Amino acid sequence: MYIEQGHRGDIGIWKYFLIPLGFIGLMILNYAVMKLLNLDIEAIMQAEIGRKGANRFLIEMLMPFVMGLALLFGWVKLIHRQTLTSLTTSRKRIDWGRILFSFILWSVLTIAITGIGIYLSPEEYVLNFRWEPFLYLFIIALFLIPIQTSFEEYLFRGYMMQGIGIMAKNRWVPLVVTSVLFGLMHLGNPEVEEMGPGIMVFYIGTGFFLGILTLMDDGLELALGFHAANNMISALLVTSEGTAFQVDAIYKSVVEPKLGFDVFVPVFIVFPILLFIYSKKYKWTDWKERLTGKVMSRETYLTKDIDGTHIQ
Template sequence: MYIIQGKQGEIGMWKYLPIPILFFGLMGFNYLMTIVMNLDVAEFMEQQISQKGKTRFFAENMAFFVLLLAGLFFWVRFIHKQSLRSLTTSRPKIDWGRVFFTFFMLSTFIIVSTLISFYSSPEDYIFNFQPIPFLILAGIAILLVPIQTSFEEYFFRGYLMQGLGLACKNRWVPLFTTSILFGVMHIANPEVEKIGMILLLYYIGTGLFLGIITLMDEGLELALGFHAANNLITVLLVTADWTALQTDSIFIDTSEPSAGFEILLPLLIIFPVFLLILSKKYKWTNWSKKLFGKL
């Protein structure tokens, strides 16, 4: 079972505290400063982008996750003395086929749905493709975005999932706790400021979906591929001036965002369909035990 893979290292529950305290402390401090300083996040990003350009600003933000992932791996490997393989999967070795399956599954969905939206409502998009800026963006994004998404998966669905599971001796507490924390982590994003706190439901729902596929599949591979595709294809294909990820993408979405069906569609339809596809492909069984059972 994936969660008890954490027992392969030197557990010591105190060892699970410094990394989450440091990370959430940093996130909390960042959010507090925006409130204390009455900072308009979208306006601040606009100023930074005008000074540095979209690609440099994007690269600087992504580079921070290189340090975070390296720090997490160092802590797991040398403080917990746990192998990175056991943090990734319960299988004898990492199944890269699973990573690439969800990557290409979601990539196909994003590309097709974006093209449908573009051709049905072309007035909502600007065709922004510029070969040189795009190629520079692609090189940086392909290198750094998977590192960013991998950190979030290893931290939430890996490190915290295993630590909370071992502490609580069940699966439902880490599943829901990591999903909520994953959603709250996005609270300072400019799209939350633009649309409203209701958008956190989407992020929490996304975290829940990623947590479910991690527990049902007994490993992080599916979540790693899914998350990487979501962020990488988005920054290359279509961005908007009110989101956290603003790049020299192929399309710029100029439509006015709303807190309506766009938020509910993934939670009520898209994610359940993906769960059905994955459950059939990987023959998942014992859902209640794997999601809510005791360890």
């Protein structure tokens, strides 16, 4: 079982607080400064993009995630003495096939959904494609965006899911806590300022979707693939002045962002369909136990593992 993989390292419950609290503290500080100084984030981003160029600005925006992922991996390896494999999955080795399947599935659906949207409402988009800037964007997206999404997955669905699950001794608490925190992390995004707090339903709903993927599949692989595809393909296809990724994408949305029914479609329609597809492919069963059941103690888990009665 995935959460119990945290027992394979040197737990030291206090160690689990430092990285999450540090990250969350930075997010709170950033949001507080933004509100107290009444900063116009969209205007600041536009000014920086005008001064540096969209691709350079994107690189600078993604570099903290590269350092964050390196710090998280180093902390897990050196302080917790836990392997990257056990942080990633309950399987004996990381299943790259799962990552690839999830990436391709959501990439194809994202391209299809976006294409349909452009076809049905062409007046809302303008062609923004330019070969050279797009090529640079593609290279950046290929190498850096998966690092950004992997950091978020390893922090929330990996490190925090295992740590909180071991402390709470059940599965539903880490599912709820990590999903809500994942959503709140996006409070500083321009979309929230443009659309209002209702957009948090999408972000928190996405957190629950990715958390359910992780617990049902006993590993991060499907969540890693989905999240990378979501951010990468979205960045390459469509940009607008009201999004976190303002880049040289193929199309640019020219409508004012607003909170509408389409924002809630992924959470209440698309994600349940995806869960059904994943469940059929990977033959998931016992949903209640996997999502709300108890977490084994360290002694029970390691004893079962040594005896060979713990099934990977």
